[in-house]
Amino acid sequence: MSDATLSPLQIQAMAQAAREASRHLATTPGTRRSAVLVGLADLLEAQIPALLAANAEDVAAAGDSLPPATLQRLRLDEAKVAAMAQGVRAVAALPDPLHRVQLHRQLDEGLELTRVACPLGVLCVVFEARPDALIQISALALKSGNAVLLKGGREAARSNAALLAAVRRALAEEGLPEDAVQGLPDREAVAALLQRPDLVDLVIPRGSRELVLSLQAATRIPVLGHADGICHMYLDAAADTGMAVALVRDAKLQYPAACNAVETVLIHRRAAARLLPALAADLAPRGVELRGCAACRELEPGLGVATEADWDAEYGAPILALKVVEDLDGALAHIRAHGSGHTEAIVTEDPRAAARFLAEVDAAGVFHNASTRFADGFRYGFGAEVGISTGRIHARGPVGLEGLLSYRYLLLGHGHRVEDYSGSAARPFRHRDLGGDLGAGL
Secondary structure, eight states: OOOSOOOHHHHHHHHHHHHHHHHHHHTSOHHHHHHHHHHHHHHHHHTHHHHHHHHHHHHHHHTTSSOHHHHHHHOOOHHHHHHHHHHHHHHHHSOOOTTBEEEEEEEETTEEEEEEEEEOOEEEEEEOSOHHHHHHHHHHHHHTTOEEEEEOOGGGHHHHHHHHHHHHHHHHHTTOOGGGEEEOOSHHHHHHHTTOTTTOSEEEEESOHHHHHHHHHHOSSOBOOOSOOOEEEEEOTTOOHHHHHHHHHHHHHSOTTSTTSEEEEEEEHHHHHHHHHHHHHHHGGGTOEEEEOHHHHHHOTTSEEOOGGGGGOOOOSSEEEEEEESSHHHHHHHHHHHOOSSEEEEEOSOHHHHHHHHHHOOSSEEEESSOGGGOSTTTTTSSSOSEEEOOSSSOOEEEOSGGGEEEEEEEEOSSOOGGGGSSTTOOOOOOEEOOSOTTSBO
16 A cells, blocks of 8 residues: 555546446456455465565554554464465355346236346445455455455555555456555545545445544445444343353453454343352453442452443453343343444343343344354355444445445346336236246346
């Protein structure tokens, strides 16, 4: 990604080149788009030393200026690069999502309507200090036939440049336009594109709450993403103690900086005397700072004080807020008041409580007896994700290929006229859905 400031005309030219590339990709056979990804995975593995060297420069330049959670996202190692390659191959192996028939209907004899999947077009993705996001986003964009304009955080400038070069080389080696994936040099370039709904079809932010809200406020282009990742785990009266402790530990400590890490644990009053000591005994020695409500501190005096601000906090760190609630109704009310719509979980052996939680909680992911950390595109079998959306329109939860697609209606007739279906002698429509494999492309 270049550091050079570009003029408005140069930014416009980049977006127009992306638009042309997106049109090319939309008609490129799926085998060739997948071949690009296989080549990219090979390049990532072959270039591990160079990629780690570039990343080491970014980490050294950051020094102590970044919060630990951000530094953890920024840092690459051999295992992370290998995971990137694995994710790219997983996306390559997915069925081609383009041109798949979603609806096939006979309107009348010789007049057939189909609805087929198609790319959105040009994506503008802004992400903070997380180099692996560049590869995930590029892989999903190319597999779905979209072009993408990328703006990564300055903290990862060298890492992003090296990864972007690998993506563009993989495109060139397959004879596809390199401009399908481009890097934006600065915030000014992003700001200019946010005013061009004619050139950009979807904006995807991956980063802090402030980043998401600022992009939403600055554009008329649809924005897909989530501002907060305030995830809860409710331990019901019928929760198994061992399972509850293990799931809270995993949801908090497996990767504390992730947006799907649990931030608040709600505990049924009748189970608090049983579960709170077990949680404290397991988590405190592992370095988790535990903050509890007054009822929690009565049972565990060693807990820190949880204030009202803690119920709305996304820590991104080994800090956990604990609250005793009266019952399931109390847990649901707390989640409605403080949840961000990301991922919520219940731990219980009571099927009625679980069924009610799953039915009533309004979030992108609602889990029973499972860690919130499962809210992830790779774990869902999407290969990767461009981000997680907490909106209710177009795409929700981890956004994979399906969230980067729209559809078109194709109507095939034989001289059919609307006037023949109007008036007193109107010919009736058949509106008969036709059988066959709706997943097959045209």
